[in-house]
Amino acid sequence: MYRYDEFDHAFVRQRVAQFRDQVARRMSGELSEDEFKPLRLMNGLYLQLHAYMLRVAIPYGVLSARQLRCLADISRRYDKGYGHITTRQNIQFNWIKLSDMADLLEILADVEMHAIQTSGNCIRNTTADHFAGAAADEIEDPRVWCEIIRQWSTLHPEFSFLPRKFKIAVSGATEDRAALRVHDIGLQLRHNEAGETGFEVMVGGGQGRTPMIAKTIREFLPKAELLSYLESILRIYNQQGRRDNMYKARIKILVHELGAENLAELVEAEWQQVRESAIDLPEAEVARIERYFAPPPFEVSADADLDAARCGDSEFDMWLERNVNAHKQLGYAIATISLKPAGKPPGDITAEQMEVVADLAERFSYDELRATHQQNLVLPHVRKSDLFEVWQTLKAHGLASANRGLINDIIACPGMDFCSLATARSLPVAKEISTRFADIAYQQDIGDLRLNISGCINACGHHHVGHIGILGLDKRGEESYQITLGGRSDKNAAIGEIVGPAFSADKIVDAVETVMLTYLDQRQSGEAFIDAYARMGREPFKERLYANN
Amino acid sequence: MPIIKNGTVVNDEWLSVDDDAALPADGPVIVSLSRWQSETDLLRARTAPLGLLVESHEQIADIETDLSAFELIALDFPTFRDGRPYSTARLLRERYGFSGELRAVGDVARDQFLFMHRCGFDAFQVEDGTGLEAWLRAVSEITIWYQPTGNAGGTLSILRDQLQAAE
Amino acid sequence: MKLEIISANRLSDGRVVYLTRDGDWSESIIDARSARSTEESAALLAEAERAVDDGIVVSPYLVSMADDGGAFTPLRFRERIRLFGPGTHRSATSKLSPQTGR
Numbered sequence: 001m002y003r004y005d006e007f008d009h010a011f012v013r014q015r016v017a018q019f020r021d022q023v024a025r026r027m028s029g030e031l032s033e034d035e036f037k038p039l040r041l042m043n044g045l046y047l048q049l050h051a052y053m054l055r056v057a058i059p060y061g062v063l064s065a066r067q068l069r070c071l072a073d074i075s076r077r078y079d080k081g082y083g084h085i086t087t088r089q090n091i092q093f094n095w096i097k098l099s100d101m102a103d104l105l106e107i108l109a110d111v112e113m114h115a116i117q118t119s120g121n122c123i124r125n126t127t128a129d130h131f132a133g134a135a136a137d138e139i140e141d142p143r144v145w146c147e148i149i150r151q152w153s154t155l156h157p158e159f160s161f162l163p164r165k166f167k168i169a170v171s172g173a174t175e176d177r178a179a180l181r182v183h184d185i186g187l188q189l190r191h192n193e194a195g196e197t198g199f200e201v202m203v204g205g206g207q208g209r210t211p212m213i214a215k216t217i218r219e220f221l222p223k224a225e226l227l228s229y230l231e232s233i234l235r236i237y238n239q240q241g242r243r244d245n246m247y248k249a250r251i252k253i254l255v256h257e258l259g260a261e262n263l264a265e266l267v268e269a270e271w272q273q274v275r276e277s278a279i280d281l282p283e284a285e286v287a288r289i290e291r292y293f294a295p296p297p298f299e300v301s302a303d304a305d306l307d308a309a310r311c312g313d314s315e316f317d318m319w320l321e322r323n324v325n326a327h328k329q330l331g332y333a334i335a336t337i338s339l340k341p342a343g344k345p346p347g348d349i350t351a352e353q354m355e356v357v358a359d360l361a362e363r364f365s366y367d368e369l370r371a372t373h374q375q376n377l378v379l380p381h382v383r384k385s386d387l388f389e390v391w392q393t394l395k396a397h398g399l400a401s402a403n404r405g406l407i408n409d410i411i412a413c414p415g416m417d418f419c420s421l422a423t424a425r426s427l428p429v430a431k432e433i434s435t436r437f438a439d440i441a442y443q444q445d446i447g448d449l450r451l452n453i454s455g456c457i458n459a460c461g462h463h464h465v466g467h468i469g470i471l472g473l474d475k476r477g478e479e480s481y482q483i484t485l486g487g488r489s490d491k492n493a494a495i496g497e498i499v500g501p502a503f504s505a506d507k508i509v510d511a512v513e514t515v516m517l518t519y520l521d522q523r524q525s526g527e528a529f530i531d532a533y534a535r536m537g538r539e540p541f542k543e544r545l546y547a548n549n
Numbered sequence: 550m551p552i553i554k555n556g557t558v559v560n561d562e563w564l565s566v567d568d569d570a571a572l573p574a575d576g577p578v579i580v581s582l583s584r585w586q587s588e589t590d591l592l593r594a595r596t597a598p599l600g601l602l603v604e605s606h607e608q609i610a611d612i613e614t615d616l617s618a619f620e621l622i623a624l625d626f627p628t629f630r631d632g633r634p635y636s637t638a639r640l641l642r643e644r645y646g647f648s649g650e651l652r653a654v655g656d657v658a659r660d661q662f663l664f665m666h667r668c669g670f671d672a673f674q675v676e677d678g679t680g681l682e683a684w685l686r687a688v689s690e691i692t693i694w695y696q697p698t699g700n701a702g703g704t705l706s707i708l709r710d711q712l713q714a715a716e
Numbered sequence: 717m718k719l720e721i722i723s724a725n726r727l728s729d730g731r732v733v734y735l736t737r738d739g740d741w742s743e744s745i746i747d748a749r750s751a752r753s754t755e756e757s758a759a760l761l762a763e764a765e766r767a768v769d770d771g772i773v774v775s776p777y778l779v780s781m782a783d784d785g786g787a788f789t790p791l792r793f794r795e796r797i798r799l800f801g802p803g804t805h806r807s808a809t810s811k812l813s814p815q816t817g818r
Contacts, residue, residue, distance in 0.1 A: 007705050011693045018690040022660065027728065029771040031660075038630065039660055047774065049798050052730035094802075097729035121630070151695040151705070157667035158639055158698065161632025238636050239608070273644060278697045285706055345804045416794060417802035425797075427804050477793065 001062050001368060002147045002292045004112045012109045015116060015155070019043050020102035027099070042122060042160070044115030045101060049420045054096040055118040056108060060128035060146035060170070061089035063369045065358040070111040072354035078104055083354070085339060085347040087411060087462050088167070089127045089371045090118055094418055122160050123153035123234070126168045129177045130372040133293060134334050134380040136326035140189045140197055142172035144290050145226060148281060152227050159234050163241035164249035166234070167206075179373060181205045181214045181493035182465055184251045185233060190220070198222045203233060203263065204255030207459035211495045212252040215260035217267060224286070227279045232271040236263070296366035296381055301331045304384035318440060319391050319402040333384050335365075337377040337394060338401035338409065342438035345427045346412045347375030356397045364390050373462075374411055376404065407449040407516070408434045411462055415455025415472060416479075422455035424472025424479040424505075429453055432509045446516055448528045450488070465489035467530045468515060469496040470508065481508040483515070485541060486533045500542050511545055518544045553684050554650070554672040561674075563600055563621060579623055582607050585615070593618060602654070605633040609641065616647050624670075626655035635668045642669035642699040662687040669699045718791070719783040720757045721748040722764045723798065724776035732798050733773060735764055741773060745799055746788065750781070 004012070019039070026036040044055040056071065071091060075083050078100050079093040086092055096104065108114055117124055126149045133141045149168060153159070159166075171178040172189040180186025186202040199221045205214030221229050237251045240258075255263050310317040325334040337357060340346050349357075361369045361379055364386045370378035382390055394400035403409045410433065413419065415426030430453055437443055452466030456473075463469030469484035480502040487496030503511045518541050523532045533541075552561045565579045566572055572580075572595075579600035585592060592599060600621035603609060616622075622641060624634035634653070641647040652672035653665050659679060666688050673684065697704045722735035733741035734748035742748070751757040757778055764776035780791045790796050797803070 005709070007693055007708055011691070011695075011705070014691045014693065021686075021690070027771060029769075033768070033774050035629075035658065035660070047725055047730055049794075050730075050732060050801060051725075099728045121632075154695050155691065156696050157664040157694070158635045158696075159632070160664055161630055161635065161661075163632075235636050238632055243631060243633075277643065281706065285709065288709075414802075416797060417804055422794075425803065427802070431804075479793070 001064060001143075002059075002289065008112070009109075011154075012112075012114055012116075015114070016102060016105045016109055019105060023098060023102055038120055038161075040098075040101075041120035042117055043101070043105070044118035045096065045098070046119060047420070048094065048418055049416070050418065051094060052096045052098055053418070054093045054101070054104070054115060055086065056091050056093070056113060056115050057118050057125050058089050058091055058113075058371045059150050060126055060132070060143055061130050061371045061373075062128075062132075062143060063371060064111075065362040065367050065369070067111045067113055068354050068358040068361070068369060070107065070113065072351040072358070074104060074107060075351045075354070082348055082350045084345075084414065085349065085371050085375045085377065087373045087375065087413070087460060088125055089130070089373055090125055091371065092414075094414075116154060119165075120160075121162045121164050121166075123156065123162075123166045123168065126150055126153070126170065127178055127183075127373060128169065129171045129173050130370040130378050131177060131325060131334055131380065132172060132370075133295065134327050134329075134332075135173050135175075135177075136328050137174045138172055138328060139174065139191065140172045141293050142170040142178075142187075142189055143293050144286070145187070145189075145199075145223065146170050147289055147292070148227065148286070149230065152230070152279075156234075159238055162234075162238055163243050164246065166237070166251070168230075176489075176491045176493075179462075179465065179489035179493070181491075182207055182211070182462075182489055183214065185230070186214050187226075189223075192220045196222065199226060201229065201233075204252040204260070205493070206250050206252040207462060207464045208250070209247055209457050209459075210252065210256075211459070211464040212256065213493050213495065214252075215255060217260055217264035224283070225275060225280055227281065228274045228277065229267070229271055231279050232267050232274050235274075236266050236270055240266075295329070296368075298329045298332060298381070299383065301383075303331050306384060306387065309388045313388075315395070315400075315402070316388060316391050318444070319400055320387065322402045322406065322444075323400075323404045324387065327381070329381075331384055333382050333387060335379040335382045335387065335390060336372075336404045337379065337399050338403055339376050339399070340403055340409050340434065341398050341401050342408060342434040343431055344434075345414075346410045346430050346434075349377070353397050353399060356393060357399070360390055360393060374409060376409070402440060403443055405448050405450070406443040407437050407446050407451055408443055410434060410451050410453060411466070412453040413455050413461035415453075415461075419455060419460075421458055422472070423457070423474040424455050424481065426453045426455035426461060426470075426472055429470060429472070429481065429505070429508055433512055436509050436513060446520070446529065448530070450530075451512070452487075462489070463487070464495045465493065466496060467533070468512065470512075473502060475502065479505045481505065481511075483508075483511060483545070485515070485538060486530070488530060497538055499538055500546050514545050515541055550674050550677060551679070552652070552672055552674055553679075553681060554652075556681075556685065558681050559672075565602065565623075577620070579621065582609075582612070585612070589615075600650075603634075603637060605631045605637075609637055609645075613645050616641070616645055619647075619649055621650040621652060621672075622647060623652040623654045623674075626653060626657060626661075629656045629658055629661050631656075635664060638665070638668040638670055639698060659683050659687045663691055667694060667698050719781040720751045720760070720778045721745070721781055722760045722776050723779045723795065724764060724767070724773035727771055727774050735760060735767075735776070739763065741767070751778075 025031045046053045079095045084092045168185045169178040169183040170187045182205040188200040201218040202214035323336040365379040410430045412426045412430040416422035450467045452463045453470040454461035454463040465487040471482045473480045482502040483499045484496030577598040598620040601619045602623045653670045654674040736742045736747040737749045
């Protein structure tokens with residue numbers, strides 16, 4: 001993974017010192033809250049329902065054992081002993097004090113971490129395929145480009161006061177695990193006919209109040225020209241994005257209002273001029289960054305035979321089945337650590353668990369981990385012969401739920417239990433659903449099922465792209481839950497359809513179960529929920545859900 | 550209001566003239582973009598220095614060839630959250646080669662000086678209370694930048710190159 | 717007219733605080749000063765805004781309270797969550813339910 005050089009270190013230290021001064025000027029009254037708010041947001045600090053929430057950046061989801069231990073330490077010293085993995089591969093702490101912020105940022109800087117631009121109207125954390133550098137279906141490792149984008153976008157003087165936030169995602173595999181099509185910019189690494197590597201550039205995806213799927217504005221961009229092209233898109237957005245209405249200020253609205261082709265033309269015209277400038281990195285610098293992402297020193301060995309272990313332990317077998325993915329290197333595997341035990345808030349991890357996972361990463365995964373936008377963690381490079389021991393350790397600490405991609409692998413925002421924007425709670429719904437479906441055999445029978453819950457229309461729980469999405473609303477002071485069906489965030493990305501009137505808090509879990517039973521009754525052999533929905537359409541579900549009305 | 554330019558407080562020699570006000574016979578004046586466009590010949594005929602005020606929603610691409618007429622261009626920030634003048638400033642400096650005074654006016658506060666400076670502004674119309682000291686401290690808080698902008702000193706890639714060359 | 721109190725976040729640590737009878741800010745809602753008329757509410761808010769200017773709190777606002785002889789709790793559900801903490805991590809000593817406020 002990337003390691004800071006002396007300049008990266010110096011930069012982060014300067015940034016911390018600057019923020020320390022800004023905090024002091026706020027506490028002394030020199031800065032008003034109005035003046036200070038964008039400054040603290042650009043350092044990841046939100047004012048929430050109960051306290052300040054700090055969002056620490058995990059750049060493109062990559063984390064070392066040392067960094068995870070530091071986060072465990074921070075959660076103990078400055079928070080309540082746990083953290084929360086977010087839908088953008090970051091980690092959040094809910095009880096941070098403003099008065100501790102500068103010291104906290106220094107501690108993060110010691111392990112090459114920061115909270116820069118995890119909020120605010122600027123370019124946010126660039127996310128990536130959480131299996132990058134390991135996946136069997138990888139074309140090229142996207143992390144190099146994520147790091148290049150990260151540096152280019154950090155404290156960019158021209159793009160720090162955009163009309164609204166800006167999110168970029170990158171994938172380097174044939175499968176899109178990074179939800180490219182619901183990002184402001186989605187970048188897909190690919191080859192052209194000549195075998196050169198470049199990016200398909202997609203623009204204008206997003207969720208929130210007006211969910212939209214991104215449009216391709218350039219089929220192939222040579223990778224060496226990525227930054228000049230991104231700079232062109234950002235400049236057009238900065239100049240022309242709406243500033244009159246914050247709910248119409250994302251680039252997706254600009255794409256919608258201008259049309260993708262017109263926007264593409266504007267970007268191309270701007271790009272012709274930007275290409276002449278010094279923004280694209282020289283080959284030597286790209287090569288320098290590339291070296292940090294060279295594969296670890298894998299042991300070349302025969303593929304391990306896990307049959308005996310699988311037969312000996314059915315739980316291990318189930319975990320292998322669901323939570324382990326194929327690795328490009330023979331004899332290795334990618335292991336997903338589930339943060340979704342039944343009855344607990346999705347994506348939460350205690351300090352103790354962080355330490356256990358850090359140890360596992362160090363011993364069994366070349367010191368590397370990933371955070372996923374589905375709010376789980378990943379050990380990307382595990383020897384197959386070590387999987388049993390890894391699993392046993394995870395099991396002992398409540399981290400071995402064999403539910404990756406199943407109904408209990410719920411994505412949920414913090415909702416009204418924590419968030420001042422929320423219109424309803426999301427966590428009690430997640431808890432009740434995961435309790436209702438706790439039987440792993442039931443989950444497996446249902447099969448692949450992406451269930452996402454948002455506590456308000458801002459859609460931080462990504463409900464629009466859930467196979468089942470749940471949106472929590474406020475209906476005359478009562479919590480009310482609307483179901484959407486058929487959403488997906490992969491290559492065939494789609495926004496879920498509202499199925500009908502919302503359900504009350506005491507009826508929503510029954511409603512979800514009704515959706516499941518409808519599917520189970522009518523699916524064809526081996527048909528996944530999302531495929532059954534495509535075939536059946538909304539009506540059978542709607543009928544059964546509202547049968548009594 | 551005080552003007553900070555090139556690291557020091559200067560007297561403002563310029564007079565901003567409203568669109569419907571008569572132009573003084575002589576002396577440096579700043580006029581709006583729309584006035585420039587409707588009274589181009591008249592304004593060109595003046596011998597005294599000419600300045601242009603550009604609102605954040607206005608694009609300067611149309612007047613690229615006119616820029617040599619101005620010794621000063623002022624870009625207005627209606628609120629510090631409006632980031633459009635940053636793009637305008639970079640284009641003026643880096644694409645159109647404007648070398649006159651590039652002045653930030655409007656909601657210009659200490660915590661944005663650094664970004665403005667990095668985008669090519671060299672003059673800042675500040676609130677009465679903002680001392681020079683605050684400005685000097687603000688612009689020296691970050692000395693390393695990841696992006697090469699017009700004012701390219703301290704750009705990381707250049708620093709890295711220099712370090713490599715020295716080794 | 718309902719009872720109203722002022723809720724805000726303390727600037728230094730972000731914790732939820734209530735404007736008290738003494739003009740201080742307390743984390744305990746029992747200490748909160750009540751307003752029983754529009755004029756009193758306006759005066760509370762004005763005092764809270766002064767505390768904002770003094771850099772003590774941020775985002776103060778009026779909270780409607782139940783005044784039915786039962787527990788002294790906010791009417792709005794969101795405000796009860798703010799009072800009792802998140803359901804997921806409530807301490808064992810907290811006895812009141814956000815659903816009922818009792």
